[in-house]
Amino acid sequence: MSLEDTYRNPFSDYNANTMNIKQVVEYWENPFNTYLAEISEEDIKWSKSPIVFTGGRGSGKTHVFKYFGIDAMKQRAETNNRNIYDAVIDEKYIGIYIRFDGPQLQNMQKTKVEEEQWIIIFTHYFELVIAESFLTSVYDLLCAKSEPDRAKMNTVVQKYEELFHVEKQDTDIEKRYKNLVNTLGEDINYVAHFKSRAAFGNKDFKPREIYVPGQLSNTIIDIFNAECFPDLDINYLLLIDEYENFLDYQQTVINSYLKFYNKFAYRIGMRPYGFHSYATVSENEFIKEGRDYRECTLVTSLIGKKELGGSFFEFLKKLAEKRLRSISYFANKDLTDIKKILGNKEDYVCEAQEIVKGKKTHFDEYIKEIKKEYKKNNIEYTITDEQMKKLEDDTNPLYEVQNLHLLLKPNTYDYVLKAFNDYKNGIDSKEAQKYKNDYLNKYKLSYVFILCSIYKVKYKKYYGFTDYAFLSSGFVGTFIELCRNAFQRAYYNDSDQPFSKIISSDIQTLAAKDVANQEFKQINRISNIGDNLLVLTRNIGTQFRKRHTDKRIRYPETNQFAVKGIETREAQKYISAAIQWSVFQQKKDLQQESIGKSDVIIYTLNRVYSPIFQISVRTRGGFNESYSYDDIIKMATEDTSNIEVSEPEKTIETEDDYHQLSIEEYLSDYE
Amino acid sequence: MNNKYLFHMQRLDANNSINTYDLFIATLNNREQRSWGALRKLSEVKHVHIKTLIVFDFKNEFDAVRQEYEKLEIRIDELFIVDKRNSKHDIIQDSLLSLNISKNATVGLDVTSIPTPHFFVILRVFYQYGIDPYIYYTEPQDYAFTEAISSSYCSMKGPITTKEVAGYSGVTVNQGKSNRILICILGFDDDIMPTVIDAAAPEKLVAVNGFPSYYPKYKDFSQINNIRILAGNYADRLEQGESSRRMYYVDTRNPFDAYNLMSLLDSKYNDMCIDVVPMGTKPVALGVCQYALEHDYIRVVFPFPDKYGEGVGKASKETWEFMFNRLG
Numbered sequence: 001m002s003l004e005d006t007y008r009n010p011f012s013d014y015n016a017n018t019m020n021i022k023q024v025v026e027y028w029e030n031p032f033n034t035y036l037a038e039i040s041e042e043d044i045k046w047s048k049s050p051i052v053f054t055g056g057r058g059s060g061k062t063h064v065f066k067y068f069g070i071d072a073m074k075q076r077a078e079t080n081n082r083n084i085y086d087a088v089i090d091e092k093y094i095g096i097y098i099r100f101d102g103p104q105l106q107n108m109q110k111t112k113v114e115e116e117q118w119i120i121i122f123t124h125y126f127e128l129v130i131a132e133s134f135l136t137s138v139y140d141l142l143c144a145k146s147e148p149d150r151a152k153m154n155t156v157v158q159k160y161e162e163l164f165h166v167e168k169q170d171t172d173i174e175k176r177y178k179n180l181v182n183t184l185g186e187d188i189n190y191v192a193h194f195k196s197r198a199a200f201g202n203k204d205f206k207p208r209e210i211y212v213p214g215q216l217s218n219t220i221i222d223i224f225n226a227e228c229f230p231d232l233d234i235n236y237l238l239l240i241d242e243y244e245n246f247l248d249y250q251q252t253v254i255n256s257y258l259k260f261y262n263k264f265a266y267r268i269g270m271r272p273y274g275f276h277s278y279a280t281v282s283e284n285e286f287i288k289e290g291r292d293y294r295e296c297t298l299v300t301s302l303i304g305k306k307e308l309g310g311s312f313f314e315f316l317k318k319l320a321e322k323r324l325r326s327i328s329y330f331a332n333k334d335l336t337d338i339k340k341i342l343g344n345k346e347d348y349v350c351e352a353q354e355i356v357k358g359k360k361t362h363f364d365e366y367i368k369e370i371k372k373e374y375k376k377n378n379i380e381y382t383i384t385d386e387q388m389k390k391l392e393d394d395t396n397p398l399y400e401v402q403n404l405h406l407l408l409k410p411n412t413y414d415y416v417l418k419a420f421n422d423y424k425n426g427i428d429s430k431e432a433q434k435y436k437n438d439y440l441n442k443y444k445l446s447y448v449f450i451l452c453s454i455y456k457v458k459y460k461k462y463y464g465f466t467d468y469a470f471l472s473s474g475f476v477g478t479f480i481e482l483c484r485n486a487f488q489r490a491y492y493n494d495s496d497q498p499f500s501k502i503i504s505s506d507i508q509t510l511a512a513k514d515v516a517n518q519e520f521k522q523i524n525r526i527s528n529i530g531d532n533l534l535v536l537t538r539n540i541g542t543q544f545r546k547r548h549t550d551k552r553i554r555y556p557e558t559n560q561f562a563v564k565g566i567e568t569r570e571a572q573k574y575i576s577a578a579i580q581w582s583v584f585q586q587k588k589d590l591q592q593e594s595i596g597k598s599d600v601i602i603y604t605l606n607r608v609y610s611p612i613f614q615i616s617v618r619t620r621g622g623f624n625e626s627y628s629y630d631d632i633i634k635m636a637t638e639d640t641s642n643i644e645v646s647e648p649e650k651t652i653e654t655e656d657d658y659h660q661l662s663i664e665e666y667l668s669d670y671e
Numbered sequence: 672m673n674n675k676y677l678f679h680m681q682r683l684d685a686n687n688s689i690n691t692y693d694l695f696i697a698t699l700n701n702r703e704q705r706s707w708g709a710l711r712k713l714s715e716v717k718h719v720h721i722k723t724l725i726v727f728d729f730k731n732e733f734d735a736v737r738q739e740y741e742k743l744e745i746r747i748d749e750l751f752i753v754d755k756r757n758s759k760h761d762i763i764q765d766s767l768l769s770l771n772i773s774k775n776a777t778v779g780l781d782v783t784s785i786p787t788p789h790f791f792v793i794l795r796v797f798y799q800y801g802i803d804p805y806i807y808y809t810e811p812q813d814y815a816f817t818e819a820i821s822s823s824y825c826s827m828k829g830p831i832t833t834k835e836v837a838g839y840s841g842v843t844v845n846q847g848k849s850n851r852i853l854i855c856i857l858g859f860d861d862d863i864m865p866t867v868i869d870a871a872a873p874e875k876l877v878a879v880n881g882f883p884s885y886y887p888k889y890k891d892f893s894q895i896n897n898i899r900i901l902a903g904n905y906a907d908r909l910e911q912g913e914s915s916r917r918m919y920y921v922d923t924r925n926p927f928d929a930y931n932l933m934s935l936l937d938s939k940y941n942d943m944c945i946d947v948v949p950m951g952t953k954p955v956a957l958g959v960c961q962y963a964l965e966h967d968y969i970r971v972v973f974p975f976p977d978k979y980g981e982g983v984g985k986a987s988k989e990t991w992e993f994m995f996n997r998l999g
Contacts, residue, residue, distance in 0.1 A: 012906075012907040014904065014907075015904075015907075015908075017872045017874065018874050018875075018908040101870070101871060102871075103833050103834050103835045103870055103871060103970075103972045104835065104840070104843065106832070106833075106834045106835070107837070107840060111761055111837065129843075132844065136847065181847050182846075184844075185843075185846075185847055186844075188843045188844050189842045189843055191843070192840045192841060193840070193967070195835070195840040196837075196967065197838075199764060199792075199837035199838050200768065200796065200799055200837075201768055484904060485904070518865075521861075521862045522862065522865065522866065524830070524862070525829075525830060525862060525863065526830055527830050529830060530829055530830035530831075531828075531829040531830060531977075
């Protein structure tokens with residue numbers, strides 16, 4: 001069998017909107033048993049209360065929703081040679097997945113039709129869509145009972161014909177059922193035609209029937225359940241995706257369903273800050289988290305940290321394994337561990353060697369800074385070239401940078417030499433322990449960024465499973481896209497023997513850059529506010545970049561920021577939009593702004609942008625940039641990249657200082 | 672009775688046979704000289720008479736070009752400037768519907784500088800009136816790139832919102848199914864199509880590329896700038912096109928070729944809900960528009976920007992006259 005027959009990019013088909021149902025089931029990896037432990041599958045299936053899932057594009061919302069839809073249940077039943085009817089009895093739920101598209105909803109406004117009338121039209125439309133989707137979804141169930149019962153099906157069809165005021169046109173039950181579905185489809189299309197007409201003066205809305213809230217949605221389940229599952233408590237889920245696409249008044253309508261109608265158990269998917277309205281149609285009633293619905297986020301900011309069930313790392317690894325196993329090229333070669341294809345983690349020493357290429361320019365650069373520092377502290381610089389040579393290590397430029405960095409702090413030459421030699425020779429001294437801790441736990445990656453800066457390397461490398469997991473920033477879709485891009489490049493680079501070895505760091509870096517650029521470009525196009533968000537992101541990223549190229553490494557790998565002070569509406573508008581569109585991510589809990597300071601809300605840039613700004617993908621904690629709300633407005637409207645980063649009040653020096661902080665995503669398997 | 676259509680397409684020059692227009696619509700500005708293309712050509716024809724000229728002036732630019740307007744050697748009885756000073760929604764429809772245009776009126780429409788979704792709306796009004804306008808388009812001598820790379824072309828600035836074009840909402844369900852397919856007429860902008868696709872979320876995509884390009888040097892731009900659709904992370908939903916390529920081709924200058932392609936795709940995907948996003952050249956968009964007018968189940972979506980680009984075409988080349996002629 002040729003390569004073309006067996007190879008396909010295992011990470012194509014990454015968008016759940018386009019996956020067929022077989023892929024939805026095949027590629028499913030349960031996040032609720034690993035990194036999203038705050039909610040369980042059982043909650044999703046059986047809780048009667050509404051649940052709101054938040055997450056940006058790529059967080060997996062659509063995949064989750066489709067997985068809990070009845071089509072996926074049918075697919076699983078088929079795979080296990082089971083009847084769908086029996087599967088529903090076992091699982092005790094039926095999920096109806098509905099997606100309303102944004103352009104459709106956007107046009108249900110204005111065009112000389114008053115909002116009050118749009119509310120009526122939209123409610124009518126909403127009822128129809130629920131009914132049509134429900135009937136389409138449960139048809140197989142009606143036909144799939146273990147003991148076919150035409151009388152029961154006839155009863156259901158008859159009652160639906162009465163409910164929808166559709167005349168019986170045939171004796172054949174299947175045809176009558178299809179006629180019901182088609183009639184509802186035509187009723188739905190009437191609304192689309194109305195929208196087209198209304199924009200040109202014809203505002204008469206005269207559908208076949210006008211449905212009011214609950215008229216269909218409350219009754220269709222009762223009719224169906226009474227005949228099919230009369231003695232069972234089946235939970236009927238209504239899975240509504242992309243809630244942020246609904247206009248304010250539309251959300252008001254649907255919020256009312258969440259609050260007042262409970263035949264369906266609502267599962268709502270949306271981006272963060274996707275609620276435009278918490279109002280209901282009842283003037284004094286609002287929906288409130290905790291009381292009327294439960295909220296759960298599908299994105300974790302703790303990439304490496306283990307949650308109760310496992311970490312995001314483990315989840316990604318298993319997900320990748322499933323995809324690799326589904327392609328015969330990889331399955332046959334037993335190449336199903338993504339770490340073996342991407343590599344596990346970066347090799348900073350190798351990177352450093354490639355950057356310096358045997359040169360010692362970093363010595364020259366640091367010596368300039370050391371001399372300045374010594375002069376500032378009234379210390380005479382007496383280190384000779386011969387002495388400096390003892391701080392060299394041709395096998396590992398990172399040791400050299402560490403030595404120079406320690407001198408710059410300032411530490412005495414003798415101290416630095418002792419620490420270095422003790423460490424290298426395995427002598428267990430206090431200096432060696434400190435040297436080891438600095439090297440392994442604090443600064444190693446920072447040294448690579450410094451070398452990139454000194455040697456004017458255009459791009460720091462981003463490669464390995466660990467980096468890719470971090471770049472994904474908690475979004476499954478981003479991880480899949482990174483892999484897709486890397487695999488595509490690897491295949492074209494070596495189509496004779498692709499993946500015979502680990503995909504090169506260069507190829508993986510190109511893939512990471514490409515994805516970063518694509519995502520970054522899209523910021524500009526975010527509705528209403530994109531140009532400001534682009535400027536804001538660029539300015540903040542540039543500030544982080546400056547920290548990364550600070551030879552003193554006062555704040556290693558700074559990539560988080562706090563916003564404090566008196567909140568302004570304009571600034572909050574930018575921040576909320578940035579979070580909604582996953583440009584920023586907000587840390588779950590309050591954290592210290594910096595050492596010794598109060599707890600505040602901390603934000604990060606979406607880590608996928610890291611290759612653009614050449615910054616670390618991890619979070620070391622310790623220091624966070626701090627901005628006022630006025631700073632945010634300024635950075636959203638002007639180019640502030642020329643503004644120097646502020647001088648620190650205190651440099652983090654001691655190991656104790658670091659260990660006092662809550663260092664997130666600290667990888668226990670990193671070193 | 673079934674209407675039959677013949678197409679009409681010719682270069683506009685001094686031999687133009689139309690002498691009197693009851694209504695003529697254009698957008699005139701000094702950013703793009705070709706916005707004057709049709710009127711200048713008509714100036715060369717003796718005794719052209721326009722009873723009512725409507726200028727859509729949403730950027731309030733007409734005052735700056737009034738002198739130039741007054742030099743036109745065309746007899747114009749009435750001039751209406753439609754601007755946003757008395758800002759209303761649906762301003763295009765309102766202004767045209769208030770005119771009570773006769774079905775037998777001779778109407779000219781220069782789409783050169785009218786944004787695509789706007790002329791879709793204008794044509795919808797005329798369709799409602801039963802009028803077949805003469806449609807004019809002036810090709811650019813060249814395109815404006817802010818930098819020497821293909822990705823610097825920018826017809827739309829900043830944030831965009833993908834919406835249905837008014838009057839072209841299509842259908843939501845087709846034969847009991849709501850699966851959607853999006854026909855992407857590729858343009859030069861390199862970062863817009865993904866946003867439209869994310870908003871419309873179709874299950875399948877069809878890529879349509881204009882060919883030949885106006886100039887050989889641009890022949891690959893639309894493909895390069897839409898690489899994500901053709902070979903990147905959106906390519907998994909791309910349908911097979913012609914001759915094993917994942918693309919269809921359409922004549923860049925000929926709206927009737929675009930019309931025929933829409934007919935072909937409609938037949939092929941008649942069990943799906945069809946959406947189309949008409950980036951690409953105006954003649955192609957025109958053909959798409961005509962097809963969508965006649966088949967109201969086709970939905971037209973468009974990325975509406977906060978701001979359109981300053982002027983993407985440079986100077987003027989040929990001016991073409993089109994008409995979709997209903998014979999009934």
